[in-house]
Amino acid sequence: MIRTRGLVKRYGRLTAVDGVSLEVLPGEIYGFLGPNGAGKTSTIRMLLGTTRPTAGSMTLFGEAYDHRSLELRRRIGVVPERHPAGAWRWMTAREYLRFFAALFEVPRAEERIGALLERMELSRAADRRVAAFSKGMLQKLSFARALLHGPDLLILDEPISGLDPIGLKQVRDLIVEQNRDGRTVLISSHQLSEMERICHRVGILSSGRLIAQGTMPSLIASLEEDAEILVELERIGPELLRQARGLPFTRSVSVEGTTLVLHVGRERDYRRDVGEFLQGTGQVVLGMRERIPSLEEAFVTITGDNVARLAAGSGKGAAT
């Protein structure tokens, strides 16, 4: 769906995007992650054609793409991070959508506008001026605009930042629903827990370089972090701790209240071994669970400690 090769964007002496080669597959939700200033928005702006790349190439829908490809842009729906303040504040929501429907030459526009306003729960505000809209309402209006022409690809730049929990859920459901309808979604966000819930694959950008790209499990597997087995017991004595530390598969052991935390390697599932060990010591196990690193931990590790290693290897350390 989207393929970039060695995409570079320089602003004077600053290199905002440095040789990004990413691939978004048809029908997937691709999370584009990275700390502030990593080059996410610059990359997205190049994908949208609103900024010219300094170097590199892009393919969209299987066709070579550049900033002049107005026809290809008809197949993309875009939701920017925020709706520009001061833009067409005099327009009503309906007039706003009419303008974009005319721009995209949407057939049966009134019908489509009505359906989208209904879907976004904006029907009652359809004839209110955009100036009176809250942030959440503007975000919904942005989504309605992006979906107006039935795009094949949705590009969402931080679409959930600053939304309340209800708005967040609505937007998340909407993204998943659009993906189920066959739309490919590229989404950039800082909300890692949300990304973990909805994305099929993610790419992590740091200092303008794509340092990791892959499915969630493959990214987490690429980390050298231990898994943790948390066992809730009635009581934990010093003898039990000593014995646990002596187990061949434990790397370290700690105690959190009545929970025994065993740090183990992730080469296999050690829960059965832990269970057998505790049974042997006559302990009553109240509960047991495994905690593996989350996307957030993967993100912090990859963009933090491992940046130099991964960047130097340029993909060696990246999960793909």
Next chain:
Amino acid sequence: MKAAARPRRRAHAALVIAQRLLFETMIGPGIYVAACCALLAAHALVTEFALSIEPGGFNPERTALYRLVYELIVSAFGQTFFDGLFAEGPFVLAYTVSFGLLAVYFASGSVTRLAMERRVGAMELVCYGPADGTSCLLGALGRDMALSLCSALLLLAFLGVLSLRHNLAMGPHLASAAAALFLLAFAVSSMGLLCASLATRAASAAALFTGLLLLFAVLLAARYAGVTGYARTLASALSGALQWFSPLFWWDLAVRMAERGALPACVGLLPLAALSASYLTAAHLLTRSAGSGPW
């Protein structure tokens, strides 16, 4: 994209943007205030002219307005120019003043709006779709030209009513003046779009546009005015360097050629059209240099 489809896509986007800008203009009070001012100016110039007519002919000394107009024009451009201007009554002056007022209002409105939309990110939102910076420029130009055309028709109709009311004949010079002024408005709008492309803020775009327009007007006046000494040397040097970029210079040339007949008038308008095209090309190249979005 199929390169052949791009101009059609761009033209469609420009049309939609122009319609939106027109709608936005029509729902605001500014255009009605400007139109009232223009009609009042036209009314005052025609009515006062009628009051300045004596059995012996037109006497500007009879009314305060024409005393002032006479002094201004004769001191700047000379008696011959004044006589030529009023040879067919007050309509050429009335039309020039009122249309000029509206054309400058429309062009400055486009300059500030374009720069503002670019700054707040509204233009970027449009350029996410099948539109680019050039579509936005063409849309703004389309809006200016549609408003100028409507203004021209409105003013001509209004002047027609005044001519009937005061029993003053409208001569053929008014038609050629209207055509030349329409093309001048086109050139001024194009220059405004170039200013909006160059500046990053609405205020600086407006200042650049107004400054250039004033400079060109002063240089044109200096060609005719009886300035002497250093002022004349300076005006002459500046004029020599800048007149080629001035829509007013080429408009003045066209007006003077029009005095020799219809064909020279048409030929005289060509450089003005070429200058407008140059402005638009420069603005287009500026927008294209950055990408398809707001440059």
